[in-house]
Amino acid sequence: MKLVILGHENPDFDSIISGMLLENIYRKMYRYEADFIIPDEVLKDTAKLCNKYHVDYRRYQKKYELDEDIHSVLVDHSVDLRNIPSVIMAIDHHPTKQELPYLVKYCHTASTALLIYNMYKNIYKFSKQEINLVVAASYIDTLSLKSTKTTPSDIVECKNLIAKYDLNKDEMYRDGLSITDMSDIKACSLNGLKKYEINNNRVYSSYVQVTEDELNKIPLILKEIPRTMRNKGVDYFVFIVTNVSNMTTKSYLLSKNFGSSIEVMEYNHIASRGQEIIPELERKLMRK
Secondary structure, X not given: OEEEEEOOOOOOHHHHHHHHHHHHHHHHOOOOEXXXXXXXXXXXXXXXXXXXXXXXXXXXXXXXXXXXXEEEEEEOOOOXXXXXXXXXXXXXXXXXXXXXXXXEEEOOOOOHHHHHXXXXXXXXXXXXXXXXXXXXXXXXXXXXXXXXXXXXXXXXXXXXXXXXXXXXXXXHHHHHOXXXXXXXXXXXXXXXXXXXXXXXEEEEEEEEEEOHHHHHHHHHHHHHHHHHHHHHOOOEEEEEEEEOOOOEEEEEEEEOXXXXXXXXXXXXXXXXXXXXXXXHHHHHHHOO
């Protein structure tokens, strides 16, 4: 049996690091024939982070085969709408109410990379570079541990790993607060895109992290999103804006049934897409 490890479409830094770690663990410890594969595009901001942390994401960019002897393990998502080899397991830090026909390893934690580290730290020897990537992924996926997806134990664990391995906390903190490049409106509308299937509804979600000065570009992005919805047959689109100037989040819900109206939710903190925003939509759609 051959395993294909897949992050979500347009993978972010945590998705890529999680896939790399799992490939290393499966190959070195279990001697599995396992390949982490990125079959699609890596966005510019993610590519920049990978290059900074010496992660050669291009080596994983290839196509997978569809064969009955090949099975998929999902990381950083639990449902994949692509035509992929049959899924046998998912490892994710985002909760789901859906009943899935395969094993889902879930834990409320800062990053999927940190979840994988805790799953295997007692039986696999992580290198200093791997530890560095785990902690960096945790900072980058949580706006430097300020998102509600971060638990108190995550903060303690990251602090301890930084001290033990003498990691560059200041650099990770700056990278965690990274601002989305807002120069390309269409690219911004798909930044960090994730796809969901909720109660027979096709749901897309993207996000940007911006300063107060860039908020004037949000209406332009909201005009771009309906085009994607029509072209891709999307029922609901959740666009999330995190204002790093005041550490708040606003989510915009567009629906093919709403016409031109948009539902807006405001959070007086940095809200987690996977822990708060999508579960709220999931509860709403599961009641229908």
